[in-house]
Amino acid sequence: MKIGVVRGDLSEREHLIRLVKERLGWEVIWSVGSGIEAGQRCRIQKPDLMLMGIKLSGKMDGVEATRTILKEHQCTIVIVSRMERQNTSIFKALSAGAIDAIEMPSRNSESISNFVSRMRKLKTVSQEHALKNAEQGFSAPKKNVKNKVSQLSDDLPDLLIAIGCSTGGPGAVALLLAELPEASRASVIIIQHMDEEHASGMAEWLDMQIPMRTRTIQGGERPESGTVFLAKTNDHLTMDASGRLIYTKDPIENPYRPSVDEFFCSIAQHWRKKLVAVLLTGMGRDGGRGLLALRRLGCHTFAQDKASCAVYGMPQDAAQRGAANEILAPGQIGGRLREIINISQGSGNFQGGKPGENE
Structure with missing residues (x-):
């Protein structure tokens, strides 16, 4: 597996690289801190799987980076992020075309084991899937849905x-x-x-x-x-x-x-x-x-x-x-x-x- 790592924080980027190499035995072909750099690297060498953070260096976050990269490249992108309860950016990235989101591993053994287990499952995903770009696949138009109310009723729906x-x-x-x-x-x-x-x-x-x-x-x-x-x-x-x-x-x-x-x-x-x-x-x-x-x-x-x-x-x-x-x-x-x-x-x-x- 050839992996690309995109993460703004250098220390977390190095942590991911180390886990991918040492615990999974996969090759990290490049690692960058910004979405712009990731797009440039994809033009030269496209990874089998890209690990994308939400907070990146520069003006482009992980959501926009995912959307932009998938317009040009048939990549498989997985979001690696701290899963705060209301982190809607994760789901925006999934809507933009990322196929899954996993927790950014901490330094403790249980967190690392969970990360390794999820990544091994994602290897199967990346091998069987050539992801379509966001316009063809998984982008949904944002609707003006203010003041939505449900039709509450004592009766069950039809x-x-x-x-x-x-x-x-x-x-x-x-x-x-x-x-x-x-x-x-x-x-x-x-x-x-x-x-x-x-x-x-x-x-x-x-x-x-x-x-x-x-x-x-x-x-x-x-x-x-x-x-x-x-x-x-x-x-x-x-x-x-x-x-x-x-x-x-x-x-x-x-x-x-x-x-x-x-x-x-x-x-x-x-x-x-x-x-x-x-x-x-x-x-x-x-x-x-x-x-x-x-x-x-x-x-x-x-x-x-x-x-x-x-x-x-x-x-x-x-x-x-x-x-x-x-x-x-x-x-x-x-x-x-x-x-x-x-x-x-x-x-x-x-x-x-x-x-x-x-x-």
């Missing part, structure tokens, strides 16, 4: 949209949800593989990108019309018989936390109104089993296409299972969901696609 995703998910979700109307009788629930300390930051960032109101799930709520809900703990999110959203540690043996499969299977059992499910970019095989269960119940299901995925793992598993009615890019899925919302609120009656359609 339509539930369940979305599962992992690596590359925040940007893909933003592209999809940017297509949905602010006011509707639909509710969205997102299961994103993400450490609980980052969920609030993602919800705040996503709320600025899309028309609908976004909030994290505390536990015990029921879906609300006009609202996007985001799972916020390392436990599994499920729905109980009353339609409430609850967290549970079981099954302990499921390594994906929160698990898309566990949530999809629970709504297959307990949701009694119209339901659409979506599986987006991500590493591993979580979600395909649950998506297939929903399709077999007659729900309309979508999977992200290979060309637009940061990592074609979870959607590929769904496609191989025949779990998706339609396989599209995130923006296209958003457009189809908008059509479904309009039909569900009108006199028409939306029906799921026929087996094998658009596969």
Whole structure:
């Protein structure tokens, strides 16, 4: 693996370089402190993986550097940052095209071990993925969404949209949800593989990108019309018989936390109104089993296409299972969901696609 390191603080840059070389055995082909320098180095020698900080030397931060570099180069960029709870810059960088974000390792052994473990997983990502530039892939237009309110009601929404995703998910979700109307009788629930300390930051960032109101799930709520809900703990999110959203540690043996499969299977059992499910970019095989269960119940299901995925793992598993009615890019899925919302609120009656359609 050939690595490029971009970080403003020299001592932290040297710390990363040392860990990459000594603990991972990879080659650092260059290291710089600014986004401008990183772009210049990419023109000469493009790395397999670029470790990008948020705070850089010069006027350009890591968000702008990511956006600028991806317009010119097909790079795989990972954000390495201190994960403060409300650090929305991390999610802006993910929207600009970075495929993942990991914690900047401290000097203690546990932090270093966590960093090394995450980096080894990201090696698989970088080897299977040629990231598209921000304009083609994961940039979402910022909407004027001031004074957003949800359509609060004692009744459950007419339509539930369940979305599962992992690596590359925040940007893909933003592209999809940017297509949905602010006011509707639909509710969205997102299961994103993400450490609980980052969920609030993602919800705040996503709320600025899309028309609908976004909030994290505390536990015990029921879906609300006009609202996007985001799972916020390392436990599994499920729905109980009353339609409430609850967290549970079981099954302990499921390594994906929160698990898309566990949530999809629970709504297959307990949701009694119209339901659409979506599986987006991500590493591993979580979600395909649950998506297939929903399709077999007659729900309309979508999977992200290979060309637009940061990592074609979870959607590929769904496609191989025949779990998706339609396989599209995130923006296209958003457009189809908008059509479904309009039909569900009108006199028409939306029906799921026929087996094998658009596969």
